């Protein structure tokens with residue numbers, strides 16, 4: 001998906017919500033456990049209940065690969081029903097020496113080779129340019145690079161400063177800006193880092209930011225918008241557990257929709273306030 005298609009989606013749906021599909025077999029409601037593939041059935045109902053309210057879906061690959069072959073099958077079937085107008089992110093946090101990264105890129109981008117054709121993959125940038133380049137070599141696909149993550153451990157390395165006082169996450173953005181552009185690179189910035197968005201926008205004024213951490217991790221959507229939104233929105237805000245596990249009962253899809261709707265309505269207000277729609 002191109003940057004302009006993504007922006008068009010945001011304006012049409014009046015939303016920049018990304019729904020995470022971190023489907024834990026132990027949290028799938030009991031009434032679904034009799035299905036052949038309960039994880040797929042759960043995802044199917046969540047997707048159906050939220051697709052008109054969000055512009056992206058993000059399955060976290062750990063929740064699938066932890067179940068071996070059965071998990072990869074659930075992921076494959078889920079990928080097949082993800083609406084084509086939505087931005088489809090494989091949250092895999094990959095990155096390795098070049099020839100290995102090329103295999104990771106094929107695993108998530110090359111539909112003929114692997115059966116999966118995601119639009120984007122999340123990437124840990126620690127191994128540098130040749131670990132990211134193979135993802136950028138795929139025309140029309142995106143690399144989403146971890147910059148300042150939402151977890152407490154994100155502060156162990158990402159805020160360490162060089163001798164000029166520049167924190168590592170800013171160095172990562174400055175360097176990665178030379179590898180690609182706002183049409184094939186995004187950065188991950190946790191919603192729990194509201195105060196850092198202004199610094200990030202100094203280095204990446206145009207790039208989209210993937211922002212996880214609202215909902216279960218307590219990040220503030222209004223702070224993210226105040227400091228992180230640009231003239232074309234420039235944000236994909238992810239929520240996972242607060243949506244998909246809003247209820248453990250037979251009403252789980254309906255409750256997921258209510259949670260997604262509440263976020264979409266808040267997002268619509270932000271888009272209106274900034275004159276984007």
Ligand SMILES: O=C(O)c1cc(=O)[nH]c(=O)n1[C@@H]1O[C@H](COP(=O)(O)O)[C@@H](O)[C@H]1O
Pocket residue numbers: 020022060091122148149150151188189190212213214215216217238239240241242
């Ligand atoms: O890359 C990510 O998506 C990510 C980066 C980050 O800094 N923090 C973070 O929580 N995530 C992912 O975003 C999702 C957050 O889920 P919830 O906390 O349930 O909304 C999980 O899949 C995390 O792996």
